[in-house]
Structure formats: structure tokens, C-alpha cells
Amino acid sequence: MDELRKTKQHAYDWLKKKNPTHWSRSHFSIRSHSDMLVNNLSESFNKMILEARGKPILTMMEIVRTKIMLLIVKKKEEADKWKGILCPKIKKKLDVNIKDSLRCVPSHAGGDKYQVECGLGSQHVMDLVQNSCSCKNWHLTGIPCIHALAVIHVKNEFPETYVQTCPVRGLKQWAPLSNMLPILPPLLRKPPGRPTKVRRKEPDEPQTIERLSKRGVEMRLKDIKLVFEPSNRLPQVSKRVPQLNKVPQVSYLLPQLIKKLL
Incomplete structure (x- = not known):
């Protein structure tokens, strides 16, 4: 930091x-x-x-x-095609840790605890019975860290047996939470307009450039000869339409426009 x-x-x-x-x-x-x-x-x-x-x-x-x-x-x-008791990716991570553990020197500190040195100033406390190490990598990933593997190698044991099995109890055996309200389904509310199907993008995610935006494009209706400009104003008569005696009123053309659209 x-x-x-x-x-x-x-x-x-x-x-x-x-x-x-x-x-x-x-x-x-x-x-x-x-x-x-x-x-x-x-x-x-x-x-x-x-x-x-x-x-x-x-x-x-x-x-x-x-x-x-x-x-x-x-x-x-x-x-079914795997060989061994570990998944291929977990086995690969374990092999990398075994290779890196060769530079660690464990020392017995009494009981089940060991002091493991991995270079100048790098020293950790490891307990095989509790499956814990002061580096916390074993607790975090469930895979023995390099300090634990150095001790396992000294004791001539199999590293695969120390990988966390991560069992999960059934739904009926989960402990109830008394300090939380029951989770109810959300209220059904239909928003106006068409439902969105496109995934919401993050603010820092790049925008797609495959489709151009229609913002600022004039929309024309050939039958009624009106031009819809990208603004909040009422539609105006197109200047390219030949004018007769006078310009027709927009209020007169609006019913015709609605009838055409329906």
C-alpha cells in the first residue's frame, strides 16, 4: 500500500x-x-x-x-480418466509448491510444531496436526504451503493426504441464522417499455463500436412529409416539400399522423 x-x-x-x-x-x-x-x-x-x-x-x-x-x-x-486422488489443477499447484519447498529448512520446535526458514528474514511456525502455518496460505487455499511441504518431506509422508477435502453438509444440516430475517422472493414489478436483454456494462468497460447510435438522426415519414428532429419540439414541415398557397398547420396534421401510425 x-x-x-x-x-x-x-x-x-x-x-x-x-x-x-x-x-x-x-x-x-x-x-x-x-x-x-x-x-x-x-x-x-x-x-x-x-x-x-x-x-x-x-x-x-x-x-x-x-x-x-x-x-x-x-x-x-x-x-473418470484422472489418475490419483487429486484434481489435475490442484495436483499441478501442489507440484509447484513441492518444488519451491526444497529451499526451506524445517527445525523441530517440540511436539507437533516446526520452525521453517526460507531465506534471510523469512521464518514461519507450522503445525501439522492443526494444518496451520503462520503464512496463512494453507488455511486460505486448502493446499499445503511450501513450509508445510518441507516438514512433510522430512517426516516421509505423502503430501496428497494433507490437501483439504472440503466436505459440505446437506441443506437440512445447515445451522439456522436467528439474527436474520427470512429471504423472500422479490416483488413482481413490470417496468415500462421493452425488457432489456443486453448485459449491463461497468462504467470502466469499453463500449462496443459495431452499431452506431441513432442519436441526432432525423426520422422521416414519406407519406405525411414530416421531419422529426432530435428535440422536444413538435414535428416541422419539411422544407423540401413543395408548398402550395400556405404552410399547413401542425395541429391539423397531427390527427392524420396518428391515424397513419395506428
Whole structure:
């Protein structure tokens, strides 16, 4: 934060106003066992259900259910081909940590605790029984950090057995929250106009340039010879229309315009 303050003061002030649990891994909750700081998962899911967003509610839910069913079957078939007890990506992360743990030197501190040194000034306390390390990476991701892997290597144990299994209890076993009101469905309110189907973009997201805006374009009706200008004024008679004796009144042409449109 001090380095950011020296380079970009406005970015430092903006981050100070935000809750650090939303942008700093040091303040993340350890319940989810994830250190991801991006929203790629939600963006990928939104792209998958792009076809169903404009459908009626029942049709939309059925399309989403079918897509999720096919995705689960595809992942199940891929999981049947795995070798070992870990997922490929978790195995890859564990192998990287094992390689980096070779530069760490563990020292037994009594009981189940170890003191692990990884270079000058880098020293952490590790407990294999509690599955904890002072670097907090093991708690945050559920994957043994380099300090824990150095101790596991000294004890000649398998690193795969120390990876968090992350079990989840059933819905009926979830603890009720007495300090919260029940979550009710939102009130049905139909806004005026056509329903929007385009995804809402963020303020800093670039705008698409494939379609030009119609703002400022004159709208013409050839049958009535009127020109609608991009303003709040009443339609005016086109100057290119040959005039006879006098200019027709706009109030006289409005009923004809409404009749033509209906």
C-alpha cells in the first residue's frame, strides 16, 4: 500500500474506502478455501446462459438446467480418466509448491510444531496436526504451503493426504441464522417499455463500436412529409416539400399522423 501511495495517490484513496475483505487476500475468509481475486467464474457462466436470458421464466430455467446437466456429465466423464486422488489443477499447484519447498529448512520446535526458514528474514511456525502455518496460505487455499511441504518431506509422508477435502453438509444440516430475517422472493414489478436483454456494462468497460447510435438522426415519414428532429419540439414541415398557397398547420396534421401510425 505504501508503494501504491507513492505511485498513484488516487488509487490508494479509492482502495482505502473499500472493505479489504473484497480485494486483499490477507483478509479473505478461510471458509471457501479459495484465493481467487477475479470473477471469471461468473463471467463464464453468464456466457453459457446467454441464449436463455431472453426466454420466458420457465423456458429459461429449463435451458439453464439442461446446460448444467450436460456440464456435470462432461466433467464426470473427464474425472473418470484422472489418475490419483487429486484434481489435475490442484495436483499441478501442489507440484509447484513441492518444488519451491526444497529451499526451506524445517527445525523441530517440540511436539507437533516446526520452525521453517526460507531465506534471510523469512521464518514461519507450522503445525501439522492443526494444518496451520503462520503464512496463512494453507488455511486460505486448502493446499499445503511450501513450509508445510518441507516438514512433510522430512517426516516421509505423502503430501496428497494433507490437501483439504472440503466436505459440505446437506441443506437440512445447515445451522439456522436467528439474527436474520427470512429471504423472500422479490416483488413482481413490470417496468415500462421493452425488457432489456443486453448485459449491463461497468462504467470502466469499453463500449462496443459495431452499431452506431441513432442519436441526432432525423426520422422521416414519406407519406405525411414530416421531419422529426432530435428535440422536444413538435414535428416541422419539411422544407423540401413543395408548398402550395400556405404552410399547413401542425395541429391539423397531427390527427392524420396518428391515424397513419395506428
